[in-house]
Amino acid sequence: MTQYRPAITRTTSAIETMLQHHSVRAFTNEPVPEDALQAILVSALSAATSSNQNSWSVVTVRDPERKKRLMESTGSNPFIAQAPVFFVWVADLSRAHRLAEAQGVDPVVLHYQEALLIATVDAALAAQNAVVAAESLGLGTCYVGGIRTQIDTVSELLNLPEYSYPVLGLSVGCPSPDDSAGVKPRLPLSAVAFDEQYDATAADAGIPVLERETSEYFASQGVAHHSWSEKSLIRWSSMRALRGRENNRGVIAARGLLDE
Ligand SMILES: Cc1cc2nc3c(=O)[nH]c(=O)nc-3n(C[C@H](O)[C@H](O)[C@H](O)COP(=O)(O)O)c2cc1C
Structure with missing residues (x-):
């Protein structure tokens, strides 16, 4: 019996x-039908976008070699x-730069961290709409x-322009019968959702619940598992976990973003 997720008394098909x-992480080789692909992409397009700026793009990759x-x-x-399908969600300020250049405007704001955050959040929101769809x-x-x-290799493979970077990949396909993940x-809702003000005690009190439920989950999957905290602490304290991404500030700046 899960403790982290309170029962709900109202639902919809979207919530379900x-x-x-x-x-x-295991797929059949059945292709994603064109109409499904289109529905997924149009759903992504309908996500909210910061200041109506539309600062994202997506590249659909189906070519096996790519x-x-x-x-x-x-x-x-x-x-x-x-x-069969791999989407790459892109934080994309390149359109804004091209428009500004064509109009002879210096888009000074687009070089600051806030613009990078806006584009990154936009790309993630679009991606999550695609997941739900x-x-x-x-x-x-x-x-x-x-x-x-x-980032540079991916950008080259996808012909991504300056002032953009790949934020997230997303594999999509028919789940294989071998996919047994549940x-x-x-974390329990009480550890992440607060009324009126943040409560650090409640936030931390959720960790033992997550530990227990995660251990039970992996045991039910027949998978050996270290505790959630142990695994997370290793990830947070080992530079190896970054796999070179510690240099991404410079890599992204070299693409024309975050260079102020
Ligand atoms: C931003 C983001 C990046 C992720 N990157 C990877 C990844 O590179 N490889 C992978 O196997 N899973 C990746 N995941 C999936 C997470 O591992 C997964 O969502 C998490 O373990 C929770 O499991 P669930 O999605 O089955 O509930 C990513 C998820 C998010 C939200």
Whole structure:
């Protein structure tokens, strides 16, 4: 019996889709139908966008060779080659720069961290709309943050312009019968959602609940598992976990973003 997720008494099909979310890392080779792909992309297009700036783009990759090269650039995500579709969500200020240049305007604001954040958040919101749309169509998805391990290589493979960078990858396809992953626990709602003011005691009190439920989850999957804290602390204290992404400030600045 899960303790982290309180029962809800009101629901919709959209809510049910979100409550069933789990990342899928094993796919059949069935293609994603064109109309499904279109529905996913149009759903992404409908996400809110900061100040109505539309500061994102997405590249759909289906070519096996390009998917393979993207997979190699991310490290250890073999499912990228297996899934029929790999989306790369891009923080994209290049359109804004081109428009400003054509109009003879100096877009000074676009060089600051705030513009980078706006574009990054926009790309993530669009991606999450795509996830919900894909899952509602019975497809499986898995994000790939590893796309930021070799930003320059990915940008070259996808012909991304200056003033843009790849924020997230997303594999999409039909879940393989081998995909046995279930709904993974989260921190309890009481540890992340507060009334009126933040409560650090409640925030931290959720950790033992997550520890216990995560251990139970992995035991049910037959997977050996270190405690959630132990695993997280290793990740937070080992530079190896960054896989070179510690240099991304400079890499992104060299692409014309965050250079103020
Ligand atoms: C921004 C982001 C980046 C992620 N990057 C990867 C990745 O590179 N490889 C991977 O296998 N999973 C990746 N994931 C999936 C997470 O590991 C997964 O969401 C998390 O373990 C929770 O599991 P669930 O999605 O099944 O609930 C990523 C998820 C997010 C939100």
